[in-house]
Amino acid sequence: MLKANSFKDVVIHLAIMAGIVALLIFGFFYLYLPSATNHGETISVPKITGMQLPDAEEYLEEQSLRYFINDSTYNPDRQPFEILTQDPKPGAKVKEDRKIYISVNMKNPPMIKMPKLIGGSVKNAELILKSYELRKGQITYVPDLQENAILKQFIGGKEVKPGDLIPKGAVIDLHVGNGLGNTEFEVPNVVGMPVDEATVLIVGQRLQIGNIIYQPGSAEPDGTVLRQRPFAEVGAKIREGDLVDLWVAGSDPVQGID
Numbered sequence: 206m207l208k209a210n211s212f213k214d215v216v217i218h219l220a221i222m223a224g225i226v227a228l229l230i231f232g233f234f235y236l237y238l239p240s241a242t243n244h245g246e247t248i249s250v251p252k253i254t255g256m257q258l259p260d261a262e263e264y265l266e267e268q269s270l271r272y273f274i275n276d277s278t279y280n281p282d283r284q285p286f287e288i289l290t291q292d293p294k295p296g297a298k299v300k301e302d303r304k305i306y307i308s309v310n311m312k313n314p315p316m317i318k319m320p321k322l323i324g325g326s327v328k329n330a331e332l333i334l335k336s337y338e339l340r341k342g343q344i345t346y347v348p349d350l351q352e353n354a355i356l357k358q359f360i361g362g363k364e365v366k367p368g369d370l371i372p373k374g375a376v377i378d379l380h381v382g383n384g385l386g387n388t389e390f391e392v393p394n395v396v397g398m399p400v401d402e403a404t405v406l407i408v409g410q411r412l413q414i415g416n417i418i419y420q421p422g423s424a425e426p427d428g429t430v431l432r433q434r435p436f437a438e439v440g441a442k443i444r445e446g447d448l449v450d451l452w453v454a455g456s457d458p459v460q461g462i463d
Contacts, residue, residue, distance in 0.1 A: 250305065252295035258286040258309055269301040276308035281340075281374035285312035314372040321367035322355045327381060330355055334377060342378040350411065350446050352384025386411060386445025394437035395430050400453045403430045407449050415448035419457040427455030 251268060253261040265272055278289065287310045293299060320337050322330040327344060334341050342359075349356055357364055357380040360371060393410060395403035404414055415434075423431060432452035435441055443449075 247298040248301060248303070250291075250293050250295055250297045250299055250303075252291075253305065253307070254288050254291050254295075256288050257284065258288060261288055261307075265305060270299070270303055270305055272305045272307050274309055275306045277311050278308060279311045279314045279373050281314070283310045285310060314374050316370045317373050319358070319365050319367055319369045319371050322358050322377070322379065323367070324351075325355055326353055327355065327379065330377075330379065338373055339371075340374065340376045342376040345378070345380050346383040347380050348385050348387035348444070349382030350384060350386050351382035352446075354382045356380045356382055384446050388445050389442045392435050392437045392441040392443045392449075395433055395449075395451070396437070397425075398430050400428050400430055400451060403433075403451060411445040412443065413446060413448050415450040418450070418452045419455055420452055421456045423454035425454040429454045 248268060248270065250270070251264065253264065253272075256264070262272065276290075280289070283289065288307050289310055290308045292306045293303075317337060320333050320339075322333060325333075331341055347356065359365065359378040359380070360375050362378075365371060365377075390410070393406055393412075395406055398406070400417070407414055420431060423429075425431060430451050431454055434450040435443060435447075
């Protein structure tokens with residue numbers, strides 16, 4: 206045991222103790238701690254997105270890294286168990302044994318409820334399908350007076366109703382009205398009739414008024430239907446929703462308004 210016989214000895218003892226403490230601090234922070242934590246030794250994170258999970262696991266193990274699946278989703282355009290995202294990004298510097306957080310593409314799609322597309326337009330259906338992560342398939346136009354309106358929805362040829370459970374990412378085929386009915390009947394004859402009466406008759410038979418062409422100088426009274434297309438010939442047929450063009454005696458009343 207050191208004895209302090211004078212003030213000088215006390216100072217020397219304190220200096221020795223301070224040196225020992227400084228040496229211990231230096232050894233801990235600059236020798237032991239760096240070696241224990243691999244200070245200054247980093248690994249560049251490899252790119253593993255796009256790889257299959259088993260391959261990525263083996264690859265990361267070779268790099269002294271680990272992985273942790275923190276998310277999974279389903280993308281029909283990607284392979285099952287394909288790595289979709291990673292964190293940290295490729296090229297980031299990390300320590301050995303660092304976890305790489307990844308998201309993986311699921312093997313089987315989750316089931317979701319079929320949205321209601323019936324009655325809406327094709328454009329609106331595209332937006333709805335995209336929001337549900339579904340895909341638009343074949344568009345088939347069928348005879349129906351609801352022009353461009355969706356009438357039925359199918360998956361693989363089987364009709365599905367709103368609310369039915371379907372796989373996420375499924376392809377949805379649509380039947381859309383073409384604005385025409387499927388009932389045929391004889392072409393009505395409106396020649397010689399006043400144009401307003403002819404219009405009522407045509408619309409009443411679920412037909413549409415096409416072009417109305419006015420012809421001034423006719424011997425017939427103004428507003429009389431002079432000609433029609435299609436013609437009301439014997440055996441001529443027309444379908445619901447078809448257009449009927451009219452030629453009318455007189456001047457166009459709209460153009461005559463100042």
